[in-house]
Amino acid sequence: MSKTYLLDTNIISYLTDSKSPYRNAVKEKLFSLSEDDRVAVSIVTLYELAYGLATFEKSKKDKNNRDEKLFESGIEFIKDYLDVFPLSVKEIDIFGKIKAKYKEQTGINTKALKKNDLDFLIASTAISQGAILVSNDGIFGDIVEYGFGLEFEEWV
Numbered sequence: 162m163s164k165t166y167l168l169d170t171n172i173i174s175y176l177t178d179s180k181s182p183y184r185n186a187v188k189e190k191l192f193s194l195s196e197d198d199r200v201a202v203s204i205v206t207l208y209e210l211a212y213g214l215a216t217f218e219k220s221k222k223d224k225n226n227r228d229e230k231l232f233e234s235g236i237e238f239i240k241d242y243l244d245v246f247p248l249s250v251k252e253i254d255i256f257g258k259i260k261a262k263y264k265e266q267t268g269i270n271t272k273a274l275k276k277n278d279l280d281f282l283i284a285s286t287a288i289s290q291g292a293i294l295v296s297n298d299g300i301f302g303d304i305v306e307y308g309f310g311l312e313f314e315e316w317v
Contacts, residue, residue: 163197167246167287169296170206172316177234183297183317190316201244203286205279210235246292252285255309259284262307263300284311 175183176191191200214233239245259281264274277300284304287294293312294301301313 163195163199165199165201165290165292166194166314167283167290167292167294168200168202168206168243169283169294169298169301170202170209171297172295173202173206173210173235173239175297175317177238186317199244199292200242201246201290201292202239203283204245204247205282205286207236207239207245209279210239246286246290248282248286249289251289252282255285255288256281259304259307259309262309263303266303266307287311 172187175181175187178184194200214236260274260278263269263277263281264271280298280300281304283296284294284301286292288310293314295314295316297315297317301311305311305313
């Protein structure tokens with residue numbers, strides 16, 4: 162049976178950064194997937210990468226900036242090889258429930274909670290698409306425990 166994998170932004174960064182110590186492990190896992198498996202990202206990942214690119218373009222201190230090239234190559238990799246899941250109304254309720262449960266479980270204040278909104282959107286997308294979220298970010302392990310149906314794998 163085929164599976165759908167939703168790659169988090171950090172996984173895309175590992176893939177496109179030739180100096181990442183995690184690059185080979187992620188590539189090996191990708192190559193081990195079945196031909197029938199689907200690999201995608203959330204539109205949120207493109208937003209995160211575009212922000213990173215804009216930040217480095219604005220500084221332009223070094224025209225050969227390695228980080229700028231990393232963001233450019235991440236965006237190009239996605240456009241060339243992966244499906245992109247948009248945000249839709251299906252994620253609205255999931256997002257609200259995840260965020261409320263995370264606040265309840267962690268006791269984190271509302272201002273600090275906002276820094277996780279993009280992660281909550283990515284998790285909501287994975288749930289609504291029936292995808293396995295692949296990340297190296299521990300917050301997703303917490304969300305799995307909340308019982309909203311998130312499937313999560315760490316490849317590194």
